[in-house]
Amino acid sequence: MRIPSGVSGFDHLIQGGFLPGRLYVLSGPPGSGKTTFTAQFVAEGLRNGENCLYITMHESREELVEDMSSFDFGFETLAGSEQFRYVNLASQQGKRLLNQFSQSGNPSSVQSLTDKIVAFVNSREIDRLVIDSTMLLELFFADGDEEMTRFLTALKGCEATTLLISEMTDPSAYSDEHYLAHGVIFFHNYLEATGMTRGIQVVKMRGTDIDCDIRSLQFEDEGIVVDPTERVDF
Ligand SMILES: Nc1ncnc2c1ncn2[C@@H]1O[C@H](COP(=O)(O)OP(=O)(O)OP(=O)(O)O)[C@@H](O)[C@H]1O
Numbered sequence: 077m078r079i080p081s082g083v084s085g086f087d088h089l090i091q092g093g094f095l096p097g098r099l100y101v102l103s104g105p106p107g108s109g110k111t112t113f114t115a116q117f118v119a120e121g122l123r124n125g126e127n128c129l130y131i132t133m134h135e136s137r138e139e140l141v142e143d144m145s146s147f148d149f150g151f152e153t154l155a156g157s158e159q160f161r162y163v164n165l166a167s168q169q170g171k172r173l174l175n176q177f178s179q180s181g182n183p184s185s186v187q188s189l190t191d192k193i194v195a196f197v198n199s200r201e202i203d204r205l206v207i208d209s210t211m212l213l214e215l216f217f218a219d220g221d222e223e224m225t226r227f228l229t230a231l232k233g234c235e236a237t238t239l240l241i242s243e244m245t246d247p248s249a250y251s252d253e254h255y256l257a258h259g260v261i262f263f264h265n266y267l268e269a270t271g272m273t274r275g276i277q278v279v280k281m282r283g284t285d286i287d288c289d290i291r292s293l294q295f296e297d298e299g300i301v302v303d304p305t306e307r308v309d310f
């Protein structure tokens with residue numbers, strides 16, 4: 077069984093959809109479409125009656141809904157569903173919500189955060205999980221690499237199909253999450269005299285036949301649309 081992404085054209089690049097329960101990392105420059113892609117992924121799940129959890133520290137629920145309401149994939153209505161859980165880790169409410177699942181120990185420790193997220197996902201039977209983004213994890217991770225590895229390993233083990241946004245500070249340098257994830261998707265945008273050229277590239281997808289070429293990505297009224305037949309050079 078494959079999980080549809082909710083992004084028109086994209087599933088053609090990955091044999092019909094994501095493999096369930098796996099961890100996918102989305103990387104790319106500012107404004108390249110990462111957050112919009114994850115909102116469409118959640119909207120698709122909600123349309124299918126799935127439980128979805130969105131964890132962020134970048135914006136309030138209202139801001140996300142407002143930004144996505146300029147598209148017509150119905151996010152503002154779907155986000156009102158009981159099956160949608162939104163956690164803004166930067167807010168007091170977000171911290172309290174996560175604390176309900178705290179086992180013990182230092183609330184700022186990575187083990188605690190990891191346990192809370194995994195407990196939340198498992199107890200609420202979350203089907204689709206989005207984390208926007210790894211930058212937020214730095215707030216919780218005192219010692220970078222080792223704690224990130226533990227966190228990613230826990231995410232790989234949880235039952236939700238997970239999209240993790242990871243900004244790349246150095247576009248030529250892969251990070252641990254790219255190696256650990258089951259799949260990696262790169263977003264591209266490039267400003268030319270004629271305007272912005274946008275693309276999306278499946279860099280890796282374990283268990284799936286992919287070709288790694290960059291395809292055209294456009295923002296349309298319905299949200300992000302990928303043209304699987306149109307290759308883009310950067
Ligand atoms: N109809 C539209 N509605 C909203 N945004 C649009 C639309 N068309 C194009 N865009 C552009 O899409 C971009 C938003 O993309 P998105 O927030 O998904 O990017 P991102 O990769 O998450 O960026 P960041 O790394 O800054 O969070 C904005 O720069 C916006 O100008």
Ligand SMILES: [Mg+2]
Pocket residue numbers: 110111112208
């Ligand atoms: Mg974003």
